[in-house]
Amino acid sequence: MTKEENIVQELLKKFPFLKDKAKVQRVRRVVAETPAEGFEEVFVYAKEDLKFSILCTITGLDEGQALGFIYHMARTDGITFSLKFSVPKDKPVIKSVFKYFPNSDIYEREVMDLLGAEVEGLTKGNRYPLPDDWPKDEHPLRKDWKPKGTAASGALPDEEEKI
Amino acid sequence: MRKVVIPIGPQHPALKEPESFSVTLAGERIMAFSARLGYNHRGIEKACEARTYLQDIYLIERICGICSHTHATCFAQAVEEIAGLETPRRALYIRSIIGELERIHSHLLWLGVAGHEVGFDTLLMYTWRDREVVMDILAELTGNRVNYGMNVIGGVKRDLSPEHIEHILKAMDILEERTKYYIQVAKEETTLIQRLSGVGMLSREDALSLGAVGPTARASNVARDTRRDDPYAAYAELDFKIVTDDHNDVYGRTLVRMGELMESYRLIRTALKNIPDGPIAIKSPRKIPAGEAFSRYEAPRGEDVHYVKANGTDKPERVKVRAPTLANIQTVAKMLEDRQLADLPIVIAAIDPCFSCTDRLITVKDLNKRSPHIVKWEELRLHGIEWHRSNGIDFSKLNKKFAQEAIRCY
DSSP states (O other), X not given: OOHHHHHHHHHHXXXXXXXXXXXXXXXXXXXXXXXXXXXXXXXXXXXXXXXXXXXEEEEEEEOSSEEEEEEEEEOTTSOEXXXXXXXXXXXXXEEXXXXXXXXXXXXXXXXXHHHOOEEETOOSOOOOSSOTTSOTTOOTTSTTOOOOSOTTTOOOOHHHHHX | OOEEEEEEOSXXXXXXXXXXXXXXXXXXXXXXXXXXXXXXXXXXXXXXXXXXXXXXXXXXXXXXXXXXXXXXXXXXXXXXXXXXXXXXXXXXXXXHHHHHHHHHHHHHHHHHHHXXXXXXXXXXXXXXXXXHHHHHHHHHHHSOSSSOOOEETTEESOOOOHHHHHHHHHHHHHHHHHHHHHHHHHHHOHHHHHHHTTXXXXXXXXXXXXXXXXXXXXXXXXXXXXXXXXXXXXGGXXXXXXXXXXXXXXXXXXXXXXXXXXXXXXXXXXXXXXXXXXXXXXXXXXXXXSEEEEEEEEETTEEEEEEEEEOSSSSEEEEEEEOHHHHHHHHHHHHHTTOBGGGHHHHHHHTOOOHHHHOOOOOOEXXXXXXXXXXXXXXXXXXXXXXXXXXXXXXXXXXXXHHHHHHHHO
């Protein structure tokens, strides 16, 4: 059995709810999808027991009715584990993983700005990456958000018309 | 002592790109440091969703002017994986060769910037002169000094000719000799050693917990390198050493980058010797089947990661980029703890930050006119010419003269 298959077996043994949801995508790539309630325990298990000690980044996805979040973790032997969960778009609350990975805050601020996630437990700090005067309810990576007034379209952005 | 908070940037002589830092000082000592990123955010991830995979390669290549091949390769790898394309081995070798040439130009560029930040401008002049050797090679191989345009989905666009190989090998000899001299300077020049030693300390534990990548991590004795850990392109078939150092400071980061230059010369020679014959690309479908892939690449600044999700059309559903500087910027606060303000420029420079990579819309608004609008490029250029003219600088006669001379030449 390969190392990757081993990881999947360990995950399935510990978390039966991952049945059919955890798989080896290819060599050195393990992926899993978990219900939002189970995320934290799988995440901590992956970090502590399966030795995925590196948090590469967090990807946010707009899935129509839900927002998806993928936590890309890596081990020193090159195997990566992408753990995904989704939350309803009308209540997009996720918990900060800052206490496990002190480098997570910038990635969490990114999903807050660009996708409108609400991150519980995140310390106060500068927003990233949008400007300070960017409207609070506009999140550019949501599929229904369209860039307004770009030079290419020749149209004026709403806020400019107000000036 | 009363604490003073001073802003550094977004426009500041110590920074090469716009980012804003806030530094709390007690006298000359740094008590706290925070960064406000986002000044270079150009909305590239969103823009990718509105363009085809082929167009995205060109767009993604422009995330960074230095690591352009890095981002294009990282993206192409992800798309090839989703589409199930088997990239020809020769193309993988060419990607590795261009990638190493990019690393050489980037590290030489860094060495010059580091020299400049500590007042050693002779080093800047020397390294940037030598960097032209690799820039010329890149221009010869790809047609461009930056944004090489070498990648396509399924391989590379240009092949290497025997003459190219000969020129690269000659250039490697020149650069190797020069790098040996710089290593000697770094090991013997007392002023440089004293200026860099103990500055910007980052312990191994902190490098690990803060997720440092690339030379920043390796100079804190973290032996991580995506080329070895998660091999891509031709790296699984190439032999190279991961250069680490246990100085944990800016001096260590300098030694690591210089050691990596030597390894890159060796890597390129081996790759050129072993490069297989065959095609350099396979045809890629316009529409990419639904799927997702996570791709990693060891950029000159550290690990670059891309996530691509395809939905069966010719445009991606989602493209996510995490450039190395975003991983490393978080270590800077630690490096500056209780240090002197004068160390700030070199400490920031020592992670070799690239904020263009880190942030990825720029619009220029004209608010003075009666109807505010977004300024077009040509308008901006004419405004610049008019502004200079009103300030007594007029190039119109000179331009006319040049134009006439150009006509004569034809």
